[in-house]
Amino acid sequence: GAVVSQHPSWVICKSGTSVKIECRSLDFQATTMFWYRQFPKQSLMLMATSNEGSKATYEQGVEKDKFLINHASLTLSTLTVTSAHPEDSSFYICSVMDGGPYRNQPQHFGDGTRLSIL
Amino acid sequence: AQSVTQLDSHVSVSEGTPVLLRCNYSSSYSPSLFWYVQHPNKGLQLLLKYTSAATLVKGINGFEAEFKKSETSFHLTKPSAHMSDAAEYFCVVSDPSNTGKLIFGQGTTLQVKP
Numbered sequence: 001g002a003v004v005s006q007h008p009s010w011v012i013c014k015s016g017t018s019v020k021i022e023c024r025s026l027d028f029q030a031t032t033m034f035w036y037r038q039f040p041k042q043s044l045m046l047m048a049t050s051n052e053g054s055k056a057t058y059e060q061g062v063e064k065d066k067f068l069i070n071h072a073s074l075t076l077s078t079l080t081v082t083s084a085h086p087e088d089s090s091f092y093i094c095s096v097m098d099g100g101p102y103r104n105q106p107q108h109f110g111d112g113t114r115l116s117i118l
Numbered sequence: 119a120q121s122v123t124q125l126d127s128h129v130s131v132s133e134g135t136p137v138l139l140r141c142n143y144s145s146s147y148s149p150s151l152f153w154y155v156q157h158p159n160k161g162l163q164l165l166l167k168y169t170s171a172a173t174l175v176k177g178i179n180g181f182e183a184e185f186k187k188s189e190t191s192f193h194l195t196k197p198s199a200h201m202s203d204a205a206e207y208f209c210v211v212s213d214p215s216n217t218g219k220l221i222f223g224q225g226t227t228l229q230v231k232p
Contacts, residue, residue, distance in 0.1 A: 004161070006161070032218055034218075034219075034220075042224075042225075043208065043222045043223065043224050043225050044162075044208075044222050046219060046220075049217065049218070049219070057217075091159075093161050093162070095161075095162075097218040105150075105169075105218075106152050106164050106167050107218070107220060108164065109154075109161035109162040109163070110161050111160050111161045112159065112160065112161045114159060
């Protein structure tokens with residue numbers, strides 16, 4: 001399966017700053033990537049679907065102006081948390097969908113980014 | 119609508135004893151099902167997948183799962199637990215919308231006692 005690299009793994013920053021998280025598909029050209037958010041001891045919540053060369057598709061309730069997604073190449077998607085506040089503190093995980101037209105294939109996940117806003 | 123229910127939020131076993139993590143699904147079509155494992159502060163690792171081939175699916179690290187359509191279940195088992203199996207486990211079903219989205223269960227925490 002695809003190897004996914006996520007960076008940084010941990011970031012602490014002050015309230016009001018913007019934070020960029022990178023998700024790279026190291027051995028696979030990914031037209032579709034996904035961004036999730038996970039609260040402590042909870043399951044993953046899908047935030048958005050990142051599509052190479054087009055706008056991301058956001059899930060209901062996710063602020064697109066707060067969470068900017070860019071998927072400019074087949075190997076890189078970025079999530080920028082703009083003007084971050086303490087309530088944005090969470091564990092963010094990206095994934096790459098395996099396979100081309102076969103939508104029932106598994107996803108392969110990065111190791112996540114722990115974001116802490118002071 | 120598709121959904122996944124993991125019947126136990128927490129399972130505790132002794133090292134060397136069998137593991138059973140239960141998962142029921144609801145689907146109006148033939149689903150693709152997955153089990154993922156998550157260790158603390160890590161992403162998710164695919165254990166195994168069912169995509170309408172053999173109903174007994176073998177995965178990594180000695181895990182396997184059986185798809186039972188009549189019971190709408192996809193329980194995860196392992197004959198003998200190891201300390202390194204302690205983690206969070208997610209049962210997942212593919213969304214039928216053909217978008218590639220996944221629908222996650224709430225997770226089961228597996229504790230392995232020495």
